[in-house]
Amino acid sequence: MIISNLSLSCAHCPEGVARSTEATDAYEEVSGSLPPPSLSPTGHLVVAVCLGFIGTFGFLSNFLVLTLFCRYRALRTPMNLMLVSISASDLLVSVLGTPFSFAASTQGRWLIGRAGCVWYGFVNSCLGIVSLISLAVLSYERYCTMMAPTIADGRDFRPTLAGICFSWLYSVAWTVPPLLGWSRYGPEGPGTTCSVDWRTRTPNNISYIICLFTFCLVLPFGVILYSYGKLLHAIRQVRSVSSVVTRRREQRVLVMVVTMVVCYLVCWLPYGVAALLATFGPHDLLTPEATIMPSLLAKLSTVINPFIYIFMNKQFYRCFTAFFSCSIPEQSSTLKTFSRVTKTFRSNRQEKEPQVSAAAPSTALPTPHSIHESSQGANHVAQSPTNQDCVVSQTPAAVSLKPKLILVAHYRE
Numbered sequence: 001m002i003i004s005n006l007s008l009s010c011a012h013c014p015e016g017v018a019r020s021t022e023a024t025d026a027y028e029e030v031s032g033s034l035p036p037p038s039l040s041p042t043g044h045l046v047v048a049v050c051l052g053f054i055g056t057f058g059f060l061s062n063f064l065v066l067t068l069f070c071r072y073r074a075l076r077t078p079m080n081l082m083l084v085s086i087s088a089s090d091l092l093v094s095v096l097g098t099p100f101s102f103a104a105s106t107q108g109r110w111l112i113g114r115a116g117c118v119w120y121g122f123v124n125s126c127l128g129i130v131s132l133i134s135l136a137v138l139s140y141e142r143y144c145t146m147m148a149p150t151i152a153d154g155r156d157f158r159p160t161l162a163g164i165c166f167s168w169l170y171s172v173a174w175t176v177p178p179l180l181g182w183s184r185y186g187p188e189g190p191g192t193t194c195s196v197d198w199r200t201r202t203p204n205n206i207s208y209i210i211c212l213f214t215f216c217l218v219l220p221f222g223v224i225l226y227s228y229g230k231l232l233h234a235i236r237q238v239r240s241v242s243s244v245v246t247r248r249r250e251q252r253v254l255v256m257v258v259t260m261v262v263c264y265l266v267c268w269l270p271y272g273v274a275a276l277l278a279t280f281g282p283h284d285l286l287t288p289e290a291t292i293m294p295s296l297l298a299k300l301s302t303v304i305n306p307f308i309y310i311f312m313n314k315q316f317y318r319c320f321t322a323f324f325s326c327s328i329p330e331q332s333s334t335l336k337t338f339s340r341v342t343k344t345f346r347s348n349r350q351e352k353e354p355q356v357s358a359a360a361p362s363t364a365l366p367t368p369h370s371i372h373e374s375s376q377g378a379n380h381v382a383q384s385p386t387n388q389d390c391v392v393s394q395t396p397a398a399v400s401l402k403p404k405l406i407l408v409a410h411y412r413e
Contacts, residue, residue, distance in 0.1 A: 038190040039288045041108065047192065048105035050296050055098035058302035062091035064320070065310050072319045078160035080316075082138050083309050085164045089130040090302035097124040098299060104192035117194040121185030122175055125195060128298060129171035129216050131305065135264065136220035136227075137163040138309075143227035146234060174216055183208035189291035198278035209279050217272045221264065228257045256312055263308060267301040270294040 039047065065087040069075050100120055104110050110117060141163060178184050178196060183205045188195040196212065197205060232254065271294040277285055310316045322328060 038108070039292065043289065044105050044108045044190075044192070047292055047296070048102055051098055051102040051105055051299070054296070054299050054303055055094050055102060058090060058094040058098065058299075061303060061306040061310075062087040062094065065306050065316070066091065068316060068319050068323060071323065075315065075319060077155075078157050079141075080313075081157060081160050082134065082141065082163060083313075085167065086131055086134045086138070086305055086309065089127045089134065090305055093124060093127045093131075093299065093302050097127070098302075101193045108192070110187060110191055110194070117187060118179070118185045121188075121194040121196065122179060125185075126171050126175040129174060130167050131301065132216060132220045132268065133167040133170050134164070135260075135305075136223040137167055139224045139227035139260075143230050146231060171216075174212060177208060189295060190288045192292075193295055195295075196275070198275045199283075201279065206279060209275065213272055213276065217268060221268075224261065224264065228261065232257060256308070259308055259312075263301070263304050267297050267304065271298045 066084060069080060069084050097120060100112060100116070112120075141159070181204075184197050184200075185194055186197040186199075187193070188198070196209065198209065235254065274286060274291060274294040278291070311320065
């Protein structure tokens, strides 16, 4: 009877009070607990505008990346396939996640019930972790390409497909447990989005949050720092022997790496810190604005990733301009900047090693690898003569020594 009287009295309440009551009832239905302080109607409107911008531009940019990949055969390389996997996950976020939170923000409350909240939390958490792990796998793949002692096959998709499968399976492995009882999915922030339950302070929930933070945020960031740190270290080693053109390429690599790391931190670190504060800090520490901003920054990564990883890529940019101008993309070298730095780095390292003499006439014969290297690395041969095929001098005193062969890894984009 008390509830009925409350409902009847609220029928004559002002619109703002009635909407607040509806939001409270929706939050209690979804989470089973009292809601935190919510945003004002103006605040919800601002969040809805931001989500509309993120959803629209995230969908258009990532859809364009997939269109270019399907349209131009020159883009179908292992490295670009990993970038396409990242764009696919971001596109799914723009389609399966952002529209629901946008609609909820326009009404100031969650609209599709408890089951919809669980589905939304699982899908968006899974796709977000796919993006994070894929960025880490991409950085590690670049590091391995730089340090590999053999020529990389630019058409071997197996390592890249293995990395993509690992990213998706790893993400599913960490987002399924809340569906099985290890933590749970529920409303987040002011109640217009859903994610992992950050507020419930039980051992079951806290243990999952600590593991999720460690293995899905800190670990990928550590891999990115390690891989790109090694890359920058190699660039600094070859700076003294680099030409002006190569130094410009090195500067572009440096800018791109710093941009990657900074954007990773800007998009995901606030979300991780806010989640930890909601779990371990005082209940009233985070205001409604402080709870919704990290979620918006995390979703903003779906817009930023295509511009950093795709449109800063000259090959994609040439196809992008050709696509809108209805022309044929310019033909140029498809060797990646990282490969050029790698060749110079290995040439410099090879110069420091003593020459090995051995009677091995068969090693002086040209091989497919040497022909490939001499045809595409002529500019580096001028800088470092040791980049040529191993020329072995036949001296009787060094017959017992084995020739040392150092191959240069080329990676086609």
